[in-house]
Amino acid sequence: MDKILEVKDLHVDFDTYNGTVHAIRGVDFHLNAGETLAIVGESGSGKSITVRSILQLLASNATISKGEVLYHGDDLLQKSDKEMDKIRGNKISMIFQDPMTSLDPTMTIGKQVAEPLLIHNNVSKKDALKRAEEVLRLVGIPNPAARMNDYPHQFSGGQRQRIVIAIAIVDYPEILIADEPTTALDVTVQAQIIDLLKELQQKIGTSIIFITHDLGVVAGIADRVAVMYAGRFVEYGSVTDIFYNPQHPYTWGLLDSMPTLDTNEDARLNSIPGTPPNLLNPPKGDAFAPRNEYAMEIDEEEQPPFFKVSKNHYAATWLLHPDAPKVTPPEGIMKRFAKFEKLGGNAK
């Protein structure tokens, strides 16, 4: 498969009054043509910052201190803001989290959807608006011709997110970055939006980076999943790998805190104790160690490298070291391993 995007050793720092926050501390990943990569992790883990770094849409106090973002082998981090303007909304575009605040309240939606076309292509205003209308129909806005001159406040939340998606896909981008596009929506609308994204991916053949903290959403859309914690990836693999053969204790914690059909309705939901580390002074060892009941001494001392679990499945935990003691994961995870065996996998 073609790697269309490759992020290598990305580091992002934020200057704050209290000092430098090392928000992203060495992230590597790639995106294959036509696939959907989901990045999951709790709030503040650095998911949004990672993908915003690709388009260099970071706050003014952020600096990308190290790393490469290779788009077809071309390092985007070396490009000027002007050169990036030609890529944003054209080759790579973004869907934002909150549809209620992402649209310009004083511009008609027709114009907002047509804008990327007018910026990147040499088209007339009339043609751009015509195309915008088609895309609005594609994303499921009923009777788009009549609604082109309406303003965002005249649409519901779900419809607005469809408009935000229309803006992102109107110029047929190669890569679509969806930053928690369903978080602000209610569950029925969430499902509609996920279906829409899948449908659009087939129609226009775009690759998607999908950010979410909702594992349920991931199962519905992703081909591969990367789990992020405190500015680093801790585990990545196919959806099956992550859901049924997870190796990192953080991934265990995430999956275990999600109710499944087997969950006893009287049982308390599990949660991961503690809070993420302060990234003003990132820990020397594994950032998850203080919250990890399986932590070993070495976790405090040294950052674990990625250990290969299977082809395309890697996890950064010392538990995978050949010399590590065997541990028994939580009960819920053991059940997942059993399912993995049934699926024909070889769980550890």
Next chain:
Amino acid sequence: MAKYILKRILYLFLTLFIIASITFFLMKLLPGTPFSNQNRMSADQLKIVKAQYGLDQSVGVQYVRYMVGLLHGNLGTSFQFNNEPVTALIGQRLAPSMQIGAQAMILGTIFGILLGAVAAIRKNSWVDTLATFISILGLSIPSFVLAVLLQFYLAYKWKIYPVALWDNFQSSVLPTLALTALPLGTVARFMRTEMVDVMSSDYIELAKSKGNSNWKVVSKHALRNSLIPVVTIIGPMAVSVMTGSMVVENIFSIPGIGEQFVKSITTNDYPTIMGLTIFYSFLLIIVYLIVDILYGLIDPRIRLGNGGKE
């Protein structure tokens, strides 16, 4: 929209009626009489003069008479300014006041918007600090102090503009500048605050993610949205500029309406007080109406008629 404006105009007349009534009775409470030379008049003479102006009647009768006259567009004649009809008096004196007032408002608003926008875009840089400094100066230096400073340097020392004169555009420059400081400072402060807010909003990020250049993000998205609250302060600001112009007119010897207003109050020139009050009120209500219409043009969320809810 037309229906809305019609309704507003109806309210305008109602408001004017109420203002006229209140002013009329308040004015009658003022101590003193309109005839400063009355001690040189005999009691009979005074009686004749009073009868001539209808001042011998009861206040109620005077009120009804005045209101009937007002309905016919008759504001009475001035006691002080050569017995001229008040309408003519306002007519003559209106032009200079309106000219410097309008010039100051336009100049202050435009440069205030620019200054505030630049400060917001270059937030926390020296440009921002300078812009904040200028706008705070504009807000805090009274117009009459600025007027005297301008006179001293630009007129007396460097002789670029006349000190105090009213004939051509040249002579309107200094008073306009003196009056510009307040709207400039106010608008710049509002604009900066609002634009900093807007620039950090999600839709600006989305606009940038579309591939808009920084300039286009500002000109096509940020500016218009930042203008919404700025428009609302233009109304009250117009009030300050108009009332503030009285002192400035005095300093620059401009034959404007402000000077008359002060004089008419100190001399109990009833018809002039009434005429000017009604006229100022009319002006302000019209300004507010224009601001409300502008508001709707800029912000579709409060547009009336078919632009509103489905």
